[in-house]
Amino acid sequence: MRDDDTDTPAANLAVRPSAGQAATKADKADKPRRKASIRASNESHLLACAEAVFAERGFEGASTALIAERAGLPKANLHYYFPTKLALYWRVLDDLFEEWNAAADTFDASSDPVAAIGGYVRAKMELSRRRPLGSKVWANEIISGATHMQDILLKRVKPWMESRVTLIERWIAEGLLAPVEPKTLLFMIWATTQHYADFEAQIRALAGKRALSAASFEATTEEVVKMILRASGARSPNA
Amino acid sequence: MRDDDTDTPAANLAVRPSAGQAATKADKADKPRRKASIRASNESHLLACAEAVFAERGFEGASTALIAERAGLPKANLHYYFPTKLALYWRVLDDLFEEWNAAADTFDASSDPVAAIGGYVRAKMELSRRRPLGSKVWANEIISGATHMQDILLKRVKPWMESRVTLIERWIAEGLLAPVEPKTLLFMIWATTQHYADFEAQIRALAGKRALSAASFEATTEEVVKMILRASGARSPNA
């Protein structure tokens, strides 16, 4: 079995489900179905490990050797599944955008800004809690100039933002929101919620490990929701 | 004044005043004074270029070769002034903390939370505008696990934060602030203001270049101040 091989520096060894190591002479007789599932399993495992390494070291700082080592695979296998480091990185970014997009849907065109904004803030906080590494990869990419995300930003994020700007302006006109600059409000929501993922290490150092525990995180989420709603001056239409 | 410094993170290239190449045989006859100023000039120029490269590529992704090239110096000279890449990085982080610290002072123990919080938000926004590369280096360092900043965070930032938490709690007790979680408020201020430096590339892509122009930035600053003050429920004691 590969996990027992002497050639994998064992330090942060990844205990994978099982697939991949099963390579024996029997493989040639395997059905395509089986092969496809090996591919899917190895790919997603590599993607998860890549996300962690890109989060810790940025694109340039990450090495395919380290990613492969974390995945418990030889480096050559990584290049078998992803031809280049950049191709792997793009797949990670694509995955992240899909999650971002799912959270974005919660900011719906409801007539109640309290529900829409509150729901969106909760979804973004939950995403920060559930996938902090992904948030860090995104942050790293933007900090480095967003070279590989121009397409996503311009074709996917920008249209979404513009539709929400219109929505926010309507709420303001209806007196359901204070006269805020819509983009400033959106940036504040992004910045504040993503801070709990991206600046995890700082929060841990300053506020202690407890600050990021499940119960505490939930309380913080409600606190953030309250503060954002107050900042935006949102009120429910029937209140 | 800081604003007039020539060595502020001067984007890319590297047209230095002159020092460095001026090395001729006359050097040996130069006074110590002259040598010291060459050292100071080269050091600060290298620090500025290092800040830019660390911001763009993170610590691991940055190369001393690129930093030296930006500075217009051979790589060996960089190692003459800074023995290791890590030593150079530490100097950059130290410099950044000093700036952070200066801005932190504006959050004074005034009896008026509107003035104290508003002033602090403005100082942080101004820092994001004036030194975005520095903010990016800080962000990168934290995202990567804050390995090299534990000391600064624990010995300098944490005591500051705790004193402000006490202050905020006093304002709340005096009814000058809504009953907010003090740390959540501080994190929101940091996240929102630093977003304008760290996520510059995203803002540029989504809101256009104009969004970061001087006039627009000033308007955004006041918008952010208003929103933070509303989020915290601050009111002046004599109002």
Place this chain on the structure above:
DNA sequence: GTCTATAAGCAGATAGAC
């Protein structure tokens, strides 16, 4: 599909002439 071995080049850092 897996993995060893290796190519070709770039990294951090240093030696030593000037």
Place this chain on the structure above:
DNA sequence: GTCTATCTGCTTATAGAC
């Protein structure tokens, strides 16, 4: 103080046996 040349080891990526 400056700079060319170089050491050592790590980088991405590939070749080719199994």
